Amino acid sequence: MKIIDTNLEGVKVIEPVVFGDHRGWFTETHSYSKLKEAGIDLNFVQDNQSFSAAKGTLRGLHYQLNPKAQTKLVRCTRGAIFDVAVDIRKGSPTFGKWYGIELSAENKKQLLVPRGFAHGFMTITEDAEVQYKVDNDYAPDCDRGIIWNDSTIGVQWPMDIEPILSEKDQHAPSLEEAEINFFYEEK
Numbered sequence: 001m002k003i004i005d006t007n008l009e010g011v012k013v014i015e016p017v018v019f020g021d022h023r024g025w026f027t028e029t030h031s032y033s034k035l036k037e038a039g040i041d042l043n044f045v046q047d048n049q050s051f052s053a054a055k056g057t058l059r060g061l062h063y064q065l066n067p068k069a070q071t072k073l074v075r076c077t078r079g080a081i082f083d084v085a086v087d088i089r090k091g092s093p094t095f096g097k098w099y100g101i102e103l104s105a106e107n108k109k110q111l112l113v114p115r116g117f118a119h120g121f122m123t124i125t126e127d128a129e130v131q132y133k134v135d136n137d138y139a140p141d142c143d144r145g146i147i148w149n150d151s152t153i154g155v156q157w158p159m160d161i162e163p164i165l166s167e168k169d170q171h172a173p174s175l176e177e178a179e180i181n182f183f184y185e186e187k
């Protein structure tokens with residue numbers, strides 16, 4: 001498996017090895033040992049799956065406050081999405097900066113979104129299924145969002161449309177108004 005750095009410290013793209021033969025293919029979708037060898041030691045405690053029934057569905061930008069912050073390891077198992085991580089660690093040299101990548105059932109790429117980052121995605125196929133691991137329990141009290149089109153973040157979503165959003169995501173605050181309790185720690 002290839003682990004590739006991005007413009008944001010700690011945000012990584014993981015490209016699994018896919019073994020094809022006359023039956024189809026095989027791939028490891030997660031390896032604790034291989035991530036640990038690469039210096040990524042995570043204890044995933046929950047697996048999530050979502051299905052979005054229409055192209056242009058946007059879920060995000062979401063995060064959980066400390067002490068319930070979550071690292072997410074995201075992949076797309078049907079269709080394709082544009083997946084985004086935003087650095088929202090106070091005092092970070094890349095605060096408010098984003099990274100985006102296409103994840104698809106075909107390319108099998110994964111995005112590692114660390115604690116202290118907001119996460120969201122837009123579906124770019126007729127429907128899409130997303131699966132992700134998290135390293136902290138779901139905690140509705142700590143669940144927060146930032147509006148998907150926040151102008152200071154300026155995510156370049158792949159389709160210039162009014163996306164399909166949840167009621168909650170339609171009313172999310174701006175980055176400036178959002179409650180954040182993550183602080184950048186220099187490595």
Ligand SMILES: Cc1cn([C@H]2C[C@H](O)[C@@H](COP(=O)(O)OP(=O)(O)O[C@H]3O[C@@H](C)C(=O)[C@@H](O)[C@H]3O)O2)c(=O)[nH]c1=O
Nearest residue numbers: 048050059060061062063072119120121138139166168
């Ligand atoms: C995230 C989550 C939601 N739920 C419930 C709450 C709610 O009734 C229903 C749908 O929740 P939401 O509307 O928050 O689902 P969704 O908008 O898909 O939220 C997800 O978006 C992506 C971008 C993420 O990064 C995830 O961490 C998560 O925030 O599922 C759980 O029971 N456990 C969970 O871990």
